[in-house]
Amino acid sequence: MTFPGNFAVPNIDWDAALQRPDFIKHILPDDGSIPKWLSDLREQQSAARIRTLAVVPQGPRKAHTRAASCDGWIKNNHYAGDIRERHPEGRKPAGMSRPLSVVQYQRHCIHLMSKVLNVRANASPFTLVLDDLNQRATLFMNELIRRALSRNINVVVVSFEATAFHSAVRHISAYGDQNGAEILATIEKTMSDFKESLVIVDSLYDLLNVKKVDMGALFNLVVIKFASTLTGVYHQDVQAEPNPNNAYAPQSLDVLKFMATSIITCKSFAHVLAAKAARERSLPEPTHGLLQGAEGIVQALDANDHRGIVLEAEFRHKSGRPESETFFLRDARAKDYNNPLPDMAVGTLKQEFVVLLDQVPAYGNKDITALVNAAGNEMESTFSLGLTDKQKAAREGVVLPYFDAQKGEGGEGGRILYDMGSEDDFDEEEDEI
Amino acid sequence: MPPSSRIPPLLQPYVGLPKDKSILLLTSTLGASANWLVIRFLCDALNTTHNGGEGGGEGANVVLVSCMREHEFWKQEARKGGGLDLEKCRREGTFAFVDALSALFLDAPPQGVGVGMGTQAARAPQTLPLRGAPPGRTVLVREPPAAAARQGAQTDPAGNKTASASSSTPAGLYTLQSADVAHLKATVLTALSHVCTNGRKTLLVLDNPDVLIATSATPTRTLTSLMSLLLTLHTQIPHILVHTQSDDPLLTLSSPQQPIEHAQHNFLVKLAHMSRRILSVRVLDTGVARDVSGVLRITENTSSVGGTGLIPKDEEERETDKGGTEVLYRIGGDGGVKVFERGAGES
Numbered sequence: 001m002t003f004p005g006n007f008a009v010p011n012i013d014w015d016a017a018l019q020r021p022d023f024i025k026h027i028l029p030d031d032g033s034i035p036k037w038l039s040d041l042r043e044q045q046s047a048a049r050i051r052t053l054a055v056v057p058q059g060p061r062k063a064h065t066r067a068a069s070c071d072g073w074i075k076n077n078h079y080a081g082d083i084r085e086r087h088p089e090g091r092k093p094a095g096m097s098r099p100l101s102v103v104q105y106q107r108h109c110i111h112l113m114s115k116v117l118n119v120r121a122n123a124s125p126f127t128l129v130l131d132d133l134n135q136r137a138t139l140f141m142n143e144l145i146r147r148a149l150s151r152n153i154n155v156v157v158v159s160f161e162a163t164a165f166h167s168a169v170r171h172i173s174a175y176g177d178q179n180g181a182e183i184l185a186t187i188e189k190t191m192s193d194f195k196e197s198l199v200i201v202d203s204l205y206d207l208l209n210v211k212k213v214d215m216g217a218l219f220n221l222v223v224i225k226f227a228s229t230l231t232g233v234y235h236q237d238v239q240a241e242p243n244p245n246n247a248y249a250p251q252s253l254d255v256l257k258f259m260a261t262s263i264i265t266c267k268s269f270a271h272v273l274a275a276k277a278a279r280e281r282s283l284p285e286p287t288h289g290l291l292q293g294a295e296g297i298v299q300a301l302d303a304n305d306h307r308g309i310v311l312e313a314e315f316r317h318k319s320g321r322p323e324s325e326t327f328f329l330r331d332a333r334a335k336d337y338n339n340p341l342p343d344m345a346v347g348t349l350k351q352e353f354v355v356l357l358d359q360v361p362a363y364g365n366k367d368i369t370a371l372v373n374a375a376g377n378e379m380e381s382t383f384s385l386g387l388t389d390k391q392k393a394a395r396e397g398v399v400l401p402y403f404d405a406q407k408g409e410g411g412e413g414g415r416i417l418y419d420m421g422s423e424d425d426f427d428e429e430e431d432e433i
Numbered sequence: 434m435p436p437s438s439r440i441p442p443l444l445q446p447y448v449g450l451p452k453d454k455s456i457l458l459l460t461s462t463l464g465a466s467a468n469w470l471v472i473r474f475l476c477d478a479l480n481t482t483h484n485g486g487e488g489g490g491e492g493a494n495v496v497l498v499s500c501m502r503e504h505e506f507w508k509q510e511a512r513k514g515g516g517l518d519l520e521k522c523r524r525e526g527t528f529a530f531v532d533a534l535s536a537l538f539l540d541a542p543p544q545g546v547g548v549g550m551g552t553q554a555a556r557a558p559q560t561l562p563l564r565g566a567p568p569g570r571t572v573l574v575r576e577p578p579a580a581a582a583r584q585g586a587q588t589d590p591a592g593n594k595t596a597s598a599s600s601s602t603p604a605g606l607y608t609l610q611s612a613d614v615a616h617l618k619a620t621v622l623t624a625l626s627h628v629c630t631n632g633r634k635t636l637l638v639l640d641n642p643d644v645l646i647a648t649s650a651t652p653t654r655t656l657t658s659l660m661s662l663l664l665t666l667h668t669q670i671p672h673i674l675v676h677t678q679s680d681d682p683l684l685t686l687s688s689p690q691q692p693i694e695h696a697q698h699n700f701l702v703k704l705a706h707m708s709r710r711i712l713s714v715r716v717l718d719t720g721v722a723r724d725v726s727g728v729l730r731i732t733e734n735t736s737s738v739g740g741t742g743l744i745p746k747d748e749e750e751r752e753t754d755k756g757g758t759e760v761l762y763r764i765g766g767d768g769g770v771k772v773f774e775r776g777a778g779e780s
Contacts, residue, residue, distance in 0.1 A: 133705050141738045146745070157739045161707045163667045164454050166743045175664040202738045203703075210657050233738070237702050239686060241653065241695050290702075295681045296462040296715025298705050299732040301757035332745040346744065 106356055109325045112315050114352050116262055117329075119148045119198050124315065125223040127231045128204075128260035134289045134303045135268040137233050140311060141200060143332060144231060145169060150337065150346040154194035156187060160203040168345035174206070180213035188221060197228040204232040208252040209240060215255055232256070237290055265312040269328070270302035272310045273363065306331070310357060326357040439515050440473050441772035443760055447731050448477045450493060450636060451709060454671045456663070458708035460679035460701065464716040465727035467676055468502070469514055469762075469770055471638060474674055476515040478636045479522050493636045493672065494628040495522075498531040498621060500644040504606060514768035523605040527633075529624040533609040533617070533645075612645055614658040621666060636672045639663075643677045643700055652696035660703060675704055679713060709734060717761075726764045729772070732757035 100108060115123035131137035148155050149168050157171040165171045172186050191197045199222045207213050222230040234253060243249045250258075257263060268288075275285045287293070288300035308330035315323045330353065338347035357363055387395070420426065440448060448470075461467035478493040499507065507530070511517040522528035605627045607620050621637065629635060642659060649655035667673055683697045705711055713730045733756075763771045 133702065136706065136734060138734070138736045138738050142736060142743050145739055146743060155739070159738075161664075161703070162737045162740055163664055164737065164740045166739060169739045169743070171739065173664075173668075175661050177661065200738065203706075235702065235706055239690070239695055239698050239702075241690065241692075290684070294715070294718055296460065296465065296679050296713055297730065298458075298460055298679055298701065298713045299711050299730075299757070301730065301732065301759060303732055303757065304734050306756065334745045337745060 106359065109323075109327075109356055110352065110354060112323065113311075113313060113325075113327050113354050116264075116313075116315070117144060117147055117354060118349075119144065119151065119153055119229050121196065121227070121229075123229075124262040125229060126219060126260050127229070127262045127264060128256050129231065129233045129264045129266065130236050131233060131266040132236045132289070133299050134271060135266045135309060136304055137264075137266045137309075139309045139331060140264065140266060140329060141202075141231070141233065143329060144198070145200070146332060146337075146346050147349060148198040150340075150344070150348050152344065154191065154197040156190045156197055156199045158183065158187065158199065158201045158207065160201075160206040162202065166345065174211065178211075180207075180211040183207070183211060183213060184217060184221060187218075188225075191222070191226050191228065197222070197226060199228060199230050201230075201232040203238075204234045204256060205238045205240065205252065207232075208256075215252070215259060219259065261316050263314045267310040267312065268300070268303055269305040269307050269310050269362075271300070271305075272357070276363070307362070327354055328357045328360045328363070329354045439769065440476055441762075441770055443772045443774070444473060444729075444770075445477075447710070447712065448473045450478065450634070450672050454667065455673075455709040456667060456704070456707050457672070457674045458704050458711045459674060459676040459714075460711070461676065461714045462678070462680050462716065465714045467712075467714040468510060469764055469768075470712065470714065470729070471640060471674075471676055472507075472510050472515045472517070473770070474636070474638065475511060475519075475528075476517050479517060479519075479527055492527075493634040494527045494529075495636050495638060496529045496531065496621060496624045496628060496670075497638045497640065498533055498617075498624075498642070499640040500533040501641040503534055504530050504532055510768070514770070523603075526605070526628055526630050529605040529607070529627045531607045531609060531620055531624050536608045536610050537612055538648075612648060614645070614655065614662050617645070618662050618666070625670065634672065635670050636674060637666060637670045638674045638676070640676045641678065642675065643683075643697055646696050646700060647693055652692045656696040656700050659700070663704075664707075675708075677701055677704065679715075707737075709737075724763055725761050727762060728759060729762055730757060730759045 116127060129137045129140060145155050145157075155169050157165065157169055158174045159165075159171050160175050162171075163173070170190050172183065172190065174183050178186070187199060191199070201207050207218075208215060219230065222228050234256060236253075240251045240253060271286075271288055278285050289303060290298065292300070308328055311327045311329055313325060313327055317323070332353075336350055336353055338350060340347040459467050459470060475495055475497070478495050480492060497507065508519050511519045519528055519530075523530070605624070607624050609617060609620055625635065625637075645659060646652050646655050663673065663675070677700065678697075679701060683694065684701060686694050686698065711730075711732050711734075714727055715730070716727050717725050718728070760772050760774060762773075765771065
């Protein structure tokens, strides 16, 4: 074994090297004593070996595919007060994951929505909320703000539509004369003293089309620079004007849909029920509000259903895989939250109450849709074909002609009753037969 | 007859002002005018004889900005339909009127600075008082005087305009000299200082501000500044009632889009998104009927983003959300209004 001029001492396999007599003869001095450096090195090596042994006592654990002995069949209760560990007994399902059961799927979807609602970091950096006059997004947005406040997240509302706010919410009155750059600067200032923020824009149309803020700049500021969450509302019934400079430039809504990591569309629960009933009857889905076509109608009668809000959500994963599901969020009640701590506005959430739309009893229930169906089943006519009780009683009371003849006792044995008309010619001979 | 009794009982909960700050939206169409409803709002706000047990508000001061009608019209309508003496309210300092029509769109040259009451009275026979649902709203010839006003506005220094507008002869009557939104703001604030003395809430009624958008050379820019003005005023004035048109030709977009349609549509939609209550007046869907003047649809939206309703309440404290309602109304020849449910009209 030869050693080149420069080598790293720790890389040498000393055990093997020291067993070779020629090497030992080479390094030992003539009097046979062990040199100081060698004994130091040996101590160092053995200490390191003991340390590695202490840290990793065994190699990779061997998976038991079969019981090694019969003792393993008798199960001991290893419960020691904390989480009981389950020993692997059989072969684990490897490779392809099985399709989820219904309950697992529901839990998975609700978990996704819950992460967005609770403003978890990295759940959805930019959530786009689409609403219209038939169902405004306020219920959803307030839930978002409430949960953010309960987790002590800084909530900044860039307001184009409202002037009154809760004291715990920071707001920027963007409807005034400020231009886009000033708004961005104000957002930056209000975010700077908190680690985590939730920035809400209550009308993205105004921010992008009127104030001419570049969406990329806003996204960079909130999501990239401050690693916070951005949520914006876009009213779908606001008409975007075509870009006068470049007719081929995409509308701001298209840009938003492209950039968003989650898209949530709000719908009125009553309208979803009506649409479901129409689908079951293979009818075109009804339209509501401004689209209804009747002049002068601005908002549908059952808009902003007080029972709750239907959210059609699309979550986009980092891999690019989208997942879509429809949820139902009811209005929050005081019982859903714990009592707030002294310096907090809202207490923590007790239990998640957003559910899938299919889990809502009123949606799955046949009775509700049957009611809507029954209204559709009635014959369309300008006449009232029903009978009132009074009309029924009057009809019962009508005496039919020859009614008296029917209650004669037994009749008179098949005798033919015939009244002679004036044109009848009485034939005596025929009558005698 | 006290003015409160002129409000039909079915309508009473909807013309009352909500407890907290609010924007209310009132829409009408060509065939169904909503002036009677504006009068009912004025009645409810200006009526000082509220008995405490009724649950109604304690009344409010009113600033009425009208872009479609003169002061004379509102005075007569209020007296006839609501039994309300606007002249007296104005002297008491609970009512102020901003005329955004005469100096901007009417041909008659303003006599001196601001239109005095004398000239208004002399011109009174020209304006036809509106009875019931009119067959057609008279659309005034707008463009030439508006253009003239705008030219005048451009040449005049801004400070001069504001001064001339504020110095109207009788207190509480103001005339808008230019269609500029900044000038409108200054005038409204001046009018506000006239009424804002007795510590009551204030209601600002904007009657057809969409006229300013329609007559503007740049509808989109006017829309933006008008919305901005509305919200800026809302920070000072707790209640704002906006009356605007919701006729189909103004809202449905032709292709290619016209800027005026676009601006009008967005004005209505944005207002509807902001407003707490929407009252829409339209003609009967099934055609003209002798005993029905029109349909009134009322929809409510109680919460706003980050505002009221953020802290959840228990079932008992929660306001019962009634959802939308629709009622029919009939305007009598005497200016009185009957409001009834569908099918409940007298035969």
